[in-house]
Amino acid sequence: DTEVTQTPKHLVMGMTNKKSLKCEQHMGHRAMYWYKQKAKKPPELMFVYSYEKLSINESVPSRFSPECPNSSLLNLHLHALQPEDSALYLCASSRSETGMGAFFGQGTRLTVV
Amino acid sequence: GENVGLHLPTLSVQEGDNSIINCAYSNSASDYFIWYKQESGKGPQFIIDIRSNMDKRQGQRVTVLLNKTVKHLSLQIAATQPGDSAVYFCAENNNQGGKLIFGQGTELSVKP
Numbered sequence: 001d002t003e004v005t006q007t008p009k010h011l012v013m014g015m016t017n018k019k020s021l022k023c024e025q026h027m028g029h030r031a032m033y034w035y036k037q038k039a040k041k042p043p044e045l046m047f048v049y050s051y052e053k054l055s056i057n058e059s060v061p062s063r064f065s066p067e068c069p070n071s072s073l074l075n076l077h078l079h080a081l082q083p084e085d086s087a088l089y090l091c092a093s094s095r096s097e098t099g100m101g102a103f104f105g106q107g108t109r110l111t112v113v
Numbered sequence: 114g115e116n117v118g119l120h121l122p123t124l125s126v127q128e129g130d131n132s133i134i135n136c137a138y139s140n141s142a143s144d145y146f147i148w149y150k151q152e153s154g155k156g157p158q159f160i161i162d163i164r165s166n167m168d169k170r171q172g173q174r175v176t177v178l179l180n181k182t183v184k185h186l187s188l189q190i191a192a193t194q195p196g197d198s199a200v201y202f203c204a205e206n207n208n209q210g211g212k213l214i215f216g217q218g219t220e221l222s223v224k225p
Binding site for chain 1: 121145147149154155156157158159162202204206209211212213214215216217218
């Protein structure tokens, strides 16, 4: 199994809503990542978890709240988002926090209205 | 802010030709690099990687070349096919504990 599974694939939410994005991998990877990607741009790193602990927060606004319940799961909790937060949110995992062999999920297409 | 109107570099090739996609990286301390392929509406797909102690690595129809002197990475695709049409990103691990940083990307268009 070399898959990173993200749910939902699409999400439309209002600015007052609370929602969560989910990511799962069963490759035994110990590092997991959240990236944000706008159209025609490269993915931008948001958070890195290593051994279930948050190791990097790239100065992401607090309306994005990551959570790593166990080594296979990664969540991104969303609250009071703005329309400019609309983007493709990508989850990735790798064997360790060096990023070596990082695999990506298919992403969640988020639209904030 | 965002560079409104910024377009991805584009490479257009004929089916069957070889493609070369280039990437310049910024951090001389980076020790690991990955090439990803991203099709429309999908996540980046791992193609091939290379460590900084190597100059060249080959996969199936793909070769990655690393020139550390000029901080340049290239991806060569042999006998390019229409299914190779996508945006290609290079990514570097800049030795800051998990920061896999992406380059700007190149859009490859294959003409049948």
